[in-house]
C-alpha cells in the first residue's frame with residue numbers, strides 16, 4: 628500500500644546550502660547487505676548498501692516507536708525494524724509491512740490502526756566520492 632513519503636532529495640541543477648552533501652562514513656565501512664546507524668547534520672539516519680552495491684540513506688528512526696533502524700536487518704530492499712519487525716522499502720521509504728511482533732500487538736494494529744497512521748520514513752540522496760559516502764540532508 629502506498630503511504631505518503633517525504634522526499635528530501637537535493638534539487639536538480641541547484642546548489643542549495645539546505646541540501647549540502649555531508650560525509651557520513653568511509654565507503655569500505657559499508658559492505659553489501661549492511662546497514663549502519665549514523666548522524667548527518669544532527670539527524671539520525673540509516674545508511675546502507677544493497678546487495679549489488681547500490682547505496683541508500685533513510686531516516687534513522689522507526690515511525691512506530693522511534694527505534695534505531697540502522698540496527699535492523701536488510702532483506703532485499705526492505706529494512707526491518709529490530710524491535711517489532713515493521714519493514715520499510717529503502718528505495719522510497721514506504722511501509723511494506725507494519726508491526727509484526729509480538730503477535731498480540733500485530734493483531735491489535737491490524738484490527739484497529741487506520742492505514743494512514745502507518746507512516747513512511749524519509750529518504751535522502753546519497754552518493755560516493757573519493758572513498759567517502761555522502762548524504763544530502765536539509
Ligand code: FES
Nearest residue numbers: 689691692708711
Ligand atoms: S519500533 Fe519499529 S516496529 Fe515498533
